[in-house]
Each structure stands twice: as structure tokens, then as C-alpha cells.
Amino acid sequence: MDAPREFDPATLDGLDRGIVGIDGLWCPSCAAAVGRAMTAVPGVTRAQVSFAGGSAALAWEDGTDLGAVARKVSAMGYRLTAPETGGGMEGRIAAEMRRVAIRLAVAVVFGMWTMMLSILLYLNPDNIAAGATGRALALAAGATALPVVVWAGAPILLAGWRTARVGVPGMDSLVALGVTGAVAASFWSLSAGHSEVWFDTSVMLVTLLTLARLVEMATLRQSSRAIAALRAALPETARRIGADGTAREVLASSIRKGEVIRVAAGERVPLDGNLVTGDSSFDTSIMTGESAPREIIQGSAVEAGFVNLSRMIEIDVTAAVGARRIDLMGVDIATALHDRPEIHRLADRLARVIVPLAITLAVLTLVIGLVMDLSAEAAGLRALSVLIIACPCAVAIAAPVSHLAATGAAAASGIHFRTQAASESLGSVRRVLFDKTGTLTEGRPVLRDVHLRAGIERGRALALVAAAEHEVVHPVAQALREAGGGGLVATGSERFENGVSATVDGSDVLVGSRGFLVRNGIELPEEQHDTAGQTAVHMAVDGSWTAQFLLGDAVRPDATGTLSSLRETGIVLGMASGDAAVPCAHVGALVGLQAGEIWSDCTPEDKAALVEAGPGPTAFVGDGVNDTLAIVRADVGIAATDASAATIALADVVIARGGVAAVGKAIAISRKARRVLRQNLVFSVAYNVLALGLAAFGTVPPLAAAGAMAASSLMVIANAGRLRAGAVKSETSEGEDEHSGAATSPGQRADAFTDESSTKKADA
Numbered sequence: 001m002d003a004p005r006e007f008d009p010a011t012l013d014g015l016d017r018g019i020v021g022i023d024g025l026w027c028p029s030c031a032a033a034v035g036r037a038m039t040a041v042p043g044v045t046r047a048q049v050s051f052a053g054g055s056a057a058l059a060w061e062d063g064t065d066l067g068a069v070a071r072k073v074s075a076m077g078y079r080l081t082a083p084e085t086g087g088g089m090e091g092r093i094a095a096e097m098r099r100v101a102i103r104l105a106v107a108v109v110f111g112m113w114t115m116m117l118s119i120l121l122y123l124n125p126d127n128i129a130a131g132a133t134g135r136a137l138a139l140a141a142g143a144t145a146l147p148v149v150v151w152a153g154a155p156i157l158l159a160g161w162r163t164a165r166v167g168v169p170g171m172d173s174l175v176a177l178g179v180t181g182a183v184a185a186s187f188w189s190l191s192a193g194h195s196e197v198w199f200d201t202s203v204m205l206v207t208l209l210t211l212a213r214l215v216e217m218a219t220l221r222q223s224s225r226a227i228a229a230l231r232a233a234l235p236e237t238a239r240r241i242g243a244d245g246t247a248r249e250v251l252a253s254s255i256r257k258g259e260v261i262r263v264a265a266g267e268r269v270p271l272d273g274n275l276v277t278g279d280s281s282f283d284t285s286i287m288t289g290e291s292a293p294r295e296i297i298q299g300s301a302v303e304a305g306f307v308n309l310s311r312m313i314e315i316d317v318t319a320a321v322g323a324r325r326i327d328l329m330g331v332d333i334a335t336a337l338h339d340r341p342e343i344h345r346l347a348d349r350l351a352r353v354i355v356p357l358a359i360t361l362a363v364l365t366l367v368i369g370l371v372m373d374l375s376a377e378a379a380g381l382r383a384l385s386v387l388i389i390a391c392p393c394a395v396a397i398a399a400p401v402s403h404l405a406a407t408g409a410a411a412a413s414g415i416h417f418r419t420q421a422a423s424e425s426l427g428s429v430r431r432v433l434f435d436k437t438g439t440l441t442e443g444r445p446v447l448r449d450v451h452l453r454a455g456i457e458r459g460r461a462l463a464l465v466a467a468a469e470h471e472v473v474h475p476v477a478q479a480l481r482e483a484g485g486g487g488l489v490a491t492g493s494e495r496f497e498n499g500v501s502a503t504v505d506g507s508d509v510l511v512g513s514r515g516f517l518v519r520n521g522i523e524l525p526e527e528q529h530d531t532a533g534q535t536a537v538h539m540a541v542d543g544s545w546t547a548q549f550l551l552g553d554a555v556r557p558d559a560t561g562t563l564s565s566l567r568e569t570g571i572v573l574g575m576a577s578g579d580a581a582v583p584c585a586h587v588g589a590l591v592g593l594q595a596g597e598i599w600s601d602c603t604p605e606d607k608a609a610l611v612e613a614g615p616g617p618t619a620f621v622g623d624g625v626n627d628t629l630a631i632v633r634a635d636v637g638i639a640a641t642d643a644s645a646a647t648i649a650l651a652d653v654v655i656a657r658g659g660v661a662a663v664g665k666a667i668a669i670s671r672k673a674r675r676v677l678r679q680n681l682v683f684s685v686a687y688n689v690l691a692l693g694l695a696a697f698g699t700v701p702p703l704a705a706a707g708a709m710a711a712s713s714l715m716v717i718a719n720a721g722r723l724r725a726g727a728v729k730s731e732t733s734e735g736e737d738e739h740s741g742a743a744t745s746p747g748q749r750a751d752a753f754t755d756e757s758s759t760k761k762a763d764a
Helices: 028-039 066-075 087-123 125-130 132-152 154-165 171-191 199-232 325-337 342-371 376-390 393-411 420-428 436-440 458-468 475-484 514-519 559-568 581-590 604-613 625-633 645-650 661-696 702-740 754-763
Strands: 017-023 044-050 055-060 079-081 237-241 247-251 260-263 272-275 280-283 294-296 313-319 415-417 431-434 446-452 490-496 499-504 507-512 535-541 544-552 572-576 618-622 636-639 653-655
Touching: 028 044, 028 055, 028 066, 055 066, 066 079, 087 125, 087 132, 087 199, 125 132, 132 154, 132 171, 132 199, 154 171, 154 199, 171 199, 342 376, 393 415, 393 420, 393 661, 415 420, 415 661, 420 636, 420 661, 431 436, 431 604, 436 572, 436 581, 436 618, 446 458, 446 475, 458 475, 458 490, 458 499, 458 507, 458 535, 458 544, 475 535, 475 544, 507 514, 514 535, 559 572, 559 661, 572 581, 572 604, 604 618, 604 625, 618 625, 625 636, 625 645, 636 645, 653 661
Parallel strands: 431 572, 431 618, 618 636, 636 653
Antiparallel strands: 017 055, 017 079, 044 055, 237 247, 237 260, 260 313, 272 313, 280 294, 415 653, 446 544, 490 499, 499 507, 507 535, 535 544
């Protein structure tokens, strides 16, 4: 892989935020230290560094010297670089994942033997622990644990030491304390001639944290693919118009602000700019999510990603590659991805309490024991028991095992929790915002009704309109073709603004908007039908009005019932759409939303602002590229069924099947997971506090402490297992209902929200 390019502050001129690469990071504590150093530079308001991504999300005030940031980082032994995106970033993360995966494999292979040998010592059949056999087993357990601790656990131990040294110990420090304490105690016990060892504790902690780091990097790799997908949606080349008026195809990245480019009909616009030729219609779905075309007049702005539908156009470029609106969306998305999940912050805060408490209590136990005239060995054993009890096995695995159980329960229903934070946070949301098109609706126009002139057969009208629209690149035209079939062939077809003219089966056919037919001298009947939320297309044959076709986006069948069930649980609902007010109001009324719960004409930035402005925690459910910014800004981002690749890659929760109803089921599963997690954490902390007190007074010997620690971990795992067991039972019940033909409405699904209404007070 080529070395990353040196960072050039000039590339961020005129901006107030951006992503920069950092070369040389080799542990999470390094990233934390670099982040603190960056925020110390005057003018830098935010610096969030990702070790796995090798990058930092920066925000700064106007006039800030970004060169000073680069010099500050360089003084620490690292180097700012141009950010890696797409394949470069994904390649770096993939390489790091391979290294972590190898460490995990070593931890599992060698740790398995350590655990087996330790179990034999705990069970102690025929009192083998007291003899030479027990000592041999203890030595063997230590030998198999060494590769796990020394090699697989080296990054964790180093990170724990560095974060503790600078005064901000995190989960790495907590785990490092448990690992070093267990290993040191085991070697001390072996040197004293005993067979009591605690190598299994160190192995378990290293394996669990290494697994968690691998999962975190896998999530980040998906996110890097999403950012690359935003750019992949745009053409890499553009036609630059030279001084002589000729167009030449060049790389889009070589075009600067003020130059003029040409875009043919059917092509995607590569750069932001103003339309300098005649009007044209555009597919703006990449930004609005709406498949209906939008008319843009000369002098108005067009954006990279729009599809030109009507005619050859010329654009005066106003934003080069890197400064386009879609590029800034990518920066905002990457910035949001650098935020640490709340579950990580909670673990770090817990670690900052437990680490100094455990060390202080162990030292006090040793000192008090010596003051009380206990022997050095007896006082040391008490202090050792305190350290073993403090090993955070139950605390460290409480969240991961709850997440794994919730993930398994959700996967059975086609729901994928892609992050640990999501499986816990979704159950706490108090507001859910939905995109409209493709989320609450099917996402594409379909023929809903046909009104005909007397004497015209429906089949004949559909065949004529399908033939006339045969060559039109347009979602509405595609819907008409699908409805009409391919029985007739058009000749002499000609496209106009808002319509098309063709000769079909010997007849002159005009298809288009009401205004298009009026301009061509066609007399149309007065509107007699409600067209709210629908697109009306008219057709005239041989100079006479013949038919009106009404197309609309159908509401998903489970949307109304699901939203009703969500509202009953106390969740605040809303819909944010890039579509116009009338169709939004129409769909909102169908799914039971009030006028104050509907936001129309929303840009991607508007949706993100709505997510952050209202009462939280908030979940956002969407399916398109235009939803990605809101997805990452929300406390929990949910990708609806059939979502775009970019949305799926960025979402915390992905609905693979089940439609809108699966959103309700995901919330119910998460609420159960939150209850289990709270139970596990309360039990784990209570166990540690009680056991630490007993160990300090010498009532818990080291071997019993190790056994109690193992028992607490097993209880945490067993409690989390109830989630998966409940899911299996639920799926079985559903299967029996379906087999027997029992029908339930979306709002009455037994597993959607049944007992969750009663948890409202508990979660509040």
C-alpha cells in the first residue's frame, strides 16, 4: 500500500471542519493522547481521534492555524496526512483487522487449554490440587497462558498503562489491572509452592477485549465503505468546455470553481454549480429521496449526484471536488462515526472508579494485615484475594454477552444490531423519526387509478401510453410501461419538456402533464378526482383527450399498525421527507400522523437538524443516501428494508426483512436487552463490592475468590441467555400461528410491544 500523502492545510481553506489522517498510531491510548494535544491548539474546538481509522475529526474556528496542529502532532512522533477514503481507508482497517484476528486466534487456541487445566484444578478430583499433579497442571496452565498475555494481550496492557499514566484510565486499564494482577498472583503462588493459579482470568479478559476490538473495527470498515459509496455515486470524469467552446472529458477532480462543464441527458451531474443553459428536469433522489423529477430553471443551482433527465445542459461550477455538498455530507458522516458510543463512555467512567479503588484497597489490606501482626504470607494472600475479586470479569462481560444475546434474538426476526451500543440504546429511545419514500411507502411510483374518455378500453389506453413512454428515462414512465406491457411499438417519438409525442399503431399520441397537453391545443375536462399525493399524467390520441393516469407511492401495509403501536408505548413519532407538503400530508394522514409531526421539503441537513433538535434519545429510520446524515446523527440509526448500500453500511440497526413492523420488534428486543444488561451490571457491581469487603477481612481465600469470580461470570452469561431463549419461543409461536392460519394485524403482533408498555415507567 502506498504511503499516505502529507497533510496540506490549504486543502481545508474556507471550511470549519474536516477529516485528517494520522500516521503512526499503534494503540488506542496513543489516539487519546493525540486528541488531547490537538484540542490544546488555539482555535481547535473539537478533535476526536479514531485509532482503528487512523484519522481525526476536527472542528475549528475561523482563522485557526491548522499548520500548528500538524506541528503539534509531529512533535509527539506522529504525522498528519491527507485522509484515506474508500479503498485506502478500508485497506488500512482490513490490515489492522487481520492483525487483531490473528491475536484473537492465538488467544482462543492457547486460552482453551488454560481454561481446561484451570477447571480441573477448580473441580479438584481426588484432591489432585494438593500434590505434584496439581502443581504440574498449574504450571501447564501458566505455560499456555503466556502466549495469550504476552503476545495477544500486549496492545491491551500497553494501552492500559498509557491511559493510566496520563490520568485517564479506561476499560483497557481496568482489564490490564485484572490481567497483570491475576498473572502476578499466579506466579507468586507457584513460587510459594502452591497450585492455586488464576491464569484463566487473564486469558478470559484478553480474549473478550480482543473480540470486542475486532467487532468495533468491522463496524468501522462498513462505515468506510459507506463514505466511499457516497463518492462512488458520482462520475469520476466531467466534460470541461474550453475557451473555443469545445468540450473535453477530464477528471472531475481537475476542474476548479468558475469553469463550465457539459452534462448530457441521462447523465449524472459530477460537480455543484449553476445551470447556465435552458431549463431541465432532474432526478434529485440522491439528496431528496424522491423519485419524482424536479424542474430546475436557468440560473438555479444543481448539485453533484443529480441525474439530468431532459436535455444537454451546461453548468457553471461553484464547488470543486472536496467542497461539493455531498463531500461535506461525507465529512459530517465521518465526524459522527468518530464519536465514542455512550456504552464505551460508561465503561470508561466505571473503570476510573474501580481501578484506583481496587489498587488502594489491596494496598490497605496488605498494610493493615501487617500492622495486625499477620505473617507476610497471610497479609499477601488477603491483598491477593482483593485483586482477584477486583478482576472485572463479570463487569467486563456484562455488556458484551447481553449484546450477543440480543443480536441472536433479533437475527431470528431478520433484524441485525450492528453495534453493541445499538442493542442497548434502541430500547431507550423516546422519539422515532421516519423517512417517507421507501420507508413508510414502497419507494417508487405505481399506477393507482385510470380515468378514461367514454368508448376507450383500459387495456388499449395502457398499451398506448406504455409505447409512447418506451424510451423515456424517468420513474413515472417506467411505472406506466410496467402497467401497460409491451404490446405496441412507437415510431417517430420526440421528447419535450413535461411530455412526449409519438406515433403508435397509426395514431398520434401525446403524453405528459396537463400544461403540456394544453400548450399543444388539447381541451381537457375539468378535474373531477382527488389527486392529493399523486402524480397525474394525461394522454391525448389524435387531438382528443383520452385518459388520465394517477400514480402514487403506496403506503407499506404494516406502517399504520406499527406507528399506532409505537405511539401506545409513549414514543413520540414524526416523519421527515424531502418530498413536497401535499404528498407528505397525504401519506402522514394515512399512517396516523398529525400535521405537527410531519416535516416536508427536508434536505439531508434538515433531517439531521431535526434529529438533534427534538427530545431524545431519537431513532431515525431511512433507506436512501439522503438519509445517511440523519442516520449517523441519531442516537440509533435504522436502515429500513431494501435500503441503499450506503445507508446499510452506516446504520446501527439493519432491517433485513419484516418492513416497518420490524422496527417495533427491534425496539422491544432492545428493551428486554436493557433490562438484562441493568440486571447484569447491578449484580456484577454488587458482587464486586461485597466480595471486596469480605476479601479485605480475610474471609475469602484466593482459591474461593477465583471460584466466586467464575461463578459470577457464569450467572451473567446465563441471565443474558434468557433473551435468546425468549426469541426462540416467540419464533415458534409465530410459526404455529401462521401454520394454523391465525391472522393478526401489524398493531396486534404478540411479540411487537406486548409487555413493553409496562416497562415505560422502569425505563423513564
